[in-house]
Amino acid sequence: MARTTEDAPPRGFRSAELGWPELHRIPHPPRRVPLAGDVLGVSPRSPVQDSMRFGHLLGPIFRRKIFGKEIVFVWGADLAADLADEARFAKHVGLGVANLRPVAGDGLFTAYNHEPNWQLAHDVLAPGFSRDAMEGYHPMMLAVTERLTDHWDREQTAGRAVDVPGDMTKLTLETIARTGFGHDFGSFERSRPHPFVNAMVGTLTYAQRLNSIPGPLAPLLLRGAARRNEADIAHLNRTVDAVVAARRPGGGDGDLLDRMLDTAHPETGERLAPENIRRQVITFLVAGHETTSGALSFALHYLALHPQVAARARAEVDRVWGATDRPGYDQVAKLRYVRRVLDEALRLWPTAPAFAREARRDTVLGDVHPMRQGAWTLVLTAMLHRDPDVWGPDAEQFDPDRFDAKAVRARPAHTFKPFGTGARACIGRQFALHEATLVLGLLLRRYELLPDPGYRLRVAERLTLMPQGLRLRLERRAPVRREASAAGGPVARAGD
Numbered sequence: 257m258a259r260t261t262e263d264a265p266p267r268g269f270r271s272a273e274l275g276w277p278e279l280h281r282i283p284h285p286p287r288r289v290p291l292a293g294d295v296l297g298v299s300p301r302s303p304v305q306d307s308m309r310f311g312h313l314l315g316p317i318f319r320r321k322i323f324g325k326e327i328v329f330v331w332g333a334d335l336a337a338d339l340a341d342e343a344r345f346a347k348h349v350g351l352g353v354a355n356l357r358p359v360a361g362d363g364l365f366t367a368y369n370h371e372p373n374w375q376l377a378h379d380v381l382a383p384g385f386s387r388d389a390m391e392g393y394h395p396m397m398l399a400v401t402e403r404l405t406d407h408w409d410r411e412q413t414a415g416r417a418v419d420v421p422g423d424m425t426k427l428t429l430e431t432i433a434r435t436g437f438g439h440d441f442g443s444f445e446r447s448r449p450h451p452f453v454n455a456m457v458g459t460l461t462y463a464q465r466l467n468s469i470p471g472p473l474a475p476l477l478l479r480g481a482a483r484r485n486e487a488d489i490a491h492l493n494r495t496v497d498a499v500v501a502a503r504r505p506g507g508g509d510g511d512l513l514d515r516m517l518d519t520a521h522p523e524t525g526e527r528l529a530p531e532n533i534r535r536q537v538i539t540f541l542v543a544g545h546e547t548t549s550g551a552l553s554f555a556l557h558y559l560a561l562h563p564q565v566a567a568r569a570r571a572e573v574d575r576v577w578g579a580t581d582r583p584g585y586d587q588v589a590k591l592r593y594v595r596r597v598l599d600e601a602l603r604l605w606p607t608a609p610a611f612a613r614e615a616r617r618d619t620v621l622g623d624v625h626p627m628r629q630g631a632w633t634l635v636l637t638a639m640l641h642r643d644p645d646v647w648g649p650d651a652e653q654f655d656p657d658r659f660d661a662k663a664v665r666a667r668p669a670h671t672f673k674p675f676g677t678g679a680r681a682c683i684g685r686q687f688a689l690h691e692a693t694l695v696l697g698l699l700l701r702r703y704e705l706l707p708d709p710g711y712r713l714r715v716a717e718r719l720t721l722m723p724q725g726l727r728l729r730l731e732r733r734a735p736v737r738r739e740a741s742a743a744g745g746p747v748a749r750a751g752d
């Protein structure tokens with residue numbers, strides 16, 4: 257059977273020797289092994305954290321070679337700012353992103369820049385992230401968070417610690433499924449992750465593993481994994497086909513699926529084809545929850561470790577929301593300090609930890625490194641966010657005040673990039689920020705977060721980042737007294 261572009265395996269990997277004429281000027285790790293390359297002391301399970309260590313050792317631009325594939329990494333703020341110049345650079349679909357093409361094809365995240373379906377889907381779906389659309393999603397986000405707090409109340413009463421990444425994944429999956437597609441995965445009624453989540457984690461992990469295996473040997477070494485990956489993709493497809501089949505015309509109040517099925521491009525009148533809709537639904541279900549779940553989990557980890565930060569954030573929630581059971585849409589953006597906590601967590605652990613840029617034409621990066629048209633590099637966001645020239649000698653420390661308005665204004669542009677850059681930056685940014693700020697506000701208001709004293713942060717990688725094995729104990733807080741906040745006076749808590 258003929259393959260369509262969407263089924264085709266990732267395109268050839270363009271090694272850096274081809275695109276960087278002065279590659280020799282870029283440092284690489286000291287102990288290169290013939291054929292294997294820079295593999296000493298690294299693990300296929302932690303490519304980002306390994307690269308971060310090399311970054312510390314080798315400086316703002318460096319290269320790594322793994323089984324004949326050479327990649328240039330950039331994290332220095334000046335070079336990253338140069339790469340944000342959209343006139344000279346564009347998104348590069350390579351490495352992990354290209355490895356996801358068999359799953360997500362020319363869906364928004366994995367589309368090549370030249371593919372017509374990118375612009376079509378972008379224009380059709382962008383209104384799904386407008387202010388009005390977001391306001392419509394808000395009550396659903398609240399309802400899903402109430403499912404989480406019901407579950408956490410039960411765990412707390414039973415004296416059990418909560419599984420933070422597991423529960424944040426349930427929450428964010430339910431949120432994107434309901435707001436985008438009117439679908440309920442019933443995650444909170446399950447003791448184990450939904451099979452959709454297992455299939456998704458399987459495909460993300462497989463896409464990451466492909467990067468660290470010598471190309472010609474991949475079919476042999478990964479035969480079993482490739483079979484499981486095909487089963488995972490089939491599961492994702494079946495789930496998504498069922499979600500689409502269940503939709504009656506106009507049944508979603510103009511949600512993302514309605515837009516995909518019914519909306520024609522405002523200028524060309526074109527519509528998304530059914531196969532492309534399948535790709536987009538998978539893309540949104542995956543991109544719409546995995547990274548937000550990690551961001552919330554890291555933020556909760558830091559809040560538990562820094563009680564004085566948690567107290568300040570909680571005081572803000574009490575002051576801004578008072579005794580309102582269900583804060584309104586406009587009350588979320590007013591949680592300025594909570595938002596800073598989130599930004600600071602995304603600074604230290606941007607849950608999409610890198611993005612790739614390619615030269616639109618021959619150019620010179622940072623006036624120093626010549627690049628041929630098509631040459632590409634990976635911006636290591638997690639290191640860019642720790643560049644001491646920008647963030648100071650304490651860059652490794654958690655401090656939300658780095659994001660107060662004055663400090664933000666004082667920093668150069670393009671130094672904080674958790675959502676990528678340019679035309680291909682994250683379409684779901686506002687969605688993620690609204691959801692995560694709302695959830696943190698609701699959790700801070702309801703619980704004291706108690707860390708497990710024995711826990712040391714371990715970061716799991718599967719293209720995205722997640723704090724592994726993070727569990728917290730909870731204590732319920734007394735509710736805010738209604739009279740005090742209704743009277744407009746200082747908010748008192750029962751028992752104060």
Ligand code: HEM
Binds near residue numbers: 365606674677680
């Ligand atoms: C904290 C949460 C999130 C983070 C850190 C994040 C990060 C990113 C990054 C870095 C990119 C650019 C990737 C590249 O240049 O290759 C991206 C693209 C994208 N994100 Fe997000 N994202 C988040 C949440 C979301 C949500 C909630 C949605 C959907 C509801 C979403 C949907 C997408 C899509 C569709 C793209 C591709 C956009 C395009 O190329 O046109 N993301 N995201």
